[in-house]
Amino acid sequence: MGRPPCCDKDGVKKGPWTPEEDLALVSYIQEHGPGNWRAVPTNTGLMRCSKSCRLRWTNYLRPGIKRGNFTDQEEKLIIHLQALLGNRWAAIASYLPERTDNDIKNYWNTHLKKKLLRKLETGGTHWPRSCSSEQLRSCRSKGRWESCIQADVDMAKRALSEALSLEKPPPPSTYASSTENISRLLEGWMRGGVGGGGGSARSGGPAPAASSASTTTSQGSASASNCVASSSSPERPACEFGDYYSGQEGLEIAQAPFLMLESWLLDENVGEEDENFLNMMAMDG
DNA sequence: AAATCGAGCAACCGCACGCTG
DNA sequence: CCAGCGTGCGGTTGCTCGATT
Numbered sequence: 001m002g003r004p005p006c007c008d009k010d011g012v013k014k015g016p017w018t019p020e021e022d023l024a025l026v027s028y029i030q031e032h033g034p035g036n037w038r039a040v041p042t043n044t045g046l047m048r049c050s051k052s053c054r055l056r057w058t059n060y061l062r063p064g065i066k067r068g069n070f071t072d073q074e075e076k077l078i079i080h081l082q083a084l085l086g087n088r089w090a091a092i093a094s095y096l097p098e099r100t101d102n103d104i105k106n107y108w109n110t111h112l113k114k115k116l117l118r119k120l121e122t123g124g125t126h127w128p129r130s131c132s133s134e135q136l137r138s139c140r141s142k143g144r145w146e147s148c149i150q151a152d153v154d155m156a157k158r159a160l161s162e163a164l165s166l167e168k169p170p171p172p173s174t175y176a177s178s179t180e181n182i183s184r185l186l187e188g189w190m191r192g193g194v195g196g197g198g199g200s201a202r203s204g205g206p207a208p209a210a211s212s213a214s215t216t217t218s219q220g221s222a223s224a225s226n227c228v229a230s231s232s233s234p235e236r237p238a239c240e241f242g243d244y245y246s247g248q249e250g251l252e253i254a255q256a257p258f259l260m261l262e263s264w265l266l267d268e269n270v271g272e273e274d275e276n277f278l279n280m281m282a283m284d285g
Numbered sequence: 286a287a288a289t290c291g292a293g294c295a296a297c298c299g300c301a302c303g304c305t306g
Numbered sequence: 307c308c309a310g311c312g313t314g315c316g317g318t319t320g321c322t323c324g325a326t327t
Contacts (some may be wrong), residue, residue, distance in 0.1 A: 016295070016321085038312065054313075055296065090315055102295075105316075110293055 013047040018055055021046055025053055034062075059102045066098035070107055078104055079112055176246055 017025075028044045034057055037050040046053065059065075070078070074096060081092045089108075090100035096104065 014297070036312090048296090051298090052296075058314095059295075087316065101315075106294055212327095221322080 011047060012049050012052075014052075017048075017060075021048065022056070022061060025056060029057060029061075055102075059100045062100075064098060065100060065103075067103070070111075075112065078108060079116065082108060082112075088218070139196075 024044045024046055025040070028040060034054075037054045039050075040046065040053045041050055044053075048056075054065075077095060078092060081095055085091050087105075087108075093099055093101040093104050144237040165188050
């Protein structure tokens with residue numbers, strides 16, 4: 001469409017965020033909530049692109065983000081979801097409410113891809129889905145990937161959304177409830193020696209504020225996460241799959257597919273369809 | 286101790302999509 | 307219906323740091 005850049009190239013700061021910038025962003029969002037990113041740079045005085053602000057928030061400052069090592073379970077979940085959904089990191093991230101799509105993407109590219117390739121050399125991962133690899137290839141190239149795997153995705157979404165909400169009953173999802181996390185986050189900065197390397201996790205960045213609430217007002221992967229995490233909440237937001245089931249009935253309905261799904265998701269010993277996987281890996285890069 | 290290399294990760298870029306007037 | 311705008315998403319880049327030589 002030939003859209004103009006989202007922000008002026010001149011006078012826009014790039015590179016790592018400083019603690020001061022983070023503080024300004026968090027303070028602003030604390031007050032106004034996320035959203036209307038266009039207004040954030042002007043209202044905060046940050047010399048940053050609105051996109052940069054959003055990214056910083058969703059990938060780093062947003063409360064409820066867990067950083068650091070991925071657990072075995074998370075790892076397996078990512079592997080299987082990647083097999084199911086492809087490189088749709090935002091969708092995958094929606095099943096891992098405490099992880100960001102960027103984090104998952106990085107983890108996949110740096111760890112899992114290699115790990116899987118190594119594993120494939122020695123034999124065995126599986127590729128469960130209803131479409132053949134040829135169909136998938138065709139679907140992808142024609143932009144009909146979504147519809148092709150819809151059945152699998154629907155099943156996975158239903159089961160997982162319920163499962164996740166059962167595992168972790170969400171706190172009342174108000175933005176205010178997340179301000180504690182932000183405060184802790186900021187305290188972490190102050191304690192952790194803010195100076196070196198801006199917000200870099202490597203150089204004394206904020207301590208992970210992983211433990212609790214996610215916000216209802218945040219967007220993107222955050223909101224997707226919230227849909228999952230709060231799907232059993234009485235006040236859960238309507239989202240694409242949050243309303244499939246509710247209450248005890250939903251619990252019973254959802255548990256059955258989850259048991260199947262769980263065994264699939266967490267079972268890496270099923271050694272079939274390696275070829276499909278290789279095909280997909282080849283397509284991915 | 287210095288130089289080089291590779292891995293990991295934060296951030297940027299640009300396209301796509303959805304909403305709104 | 308269409309164009310403009312804001313936002314979301316995935317791919318890619320480049321910086322930093324630890325390991326190795």
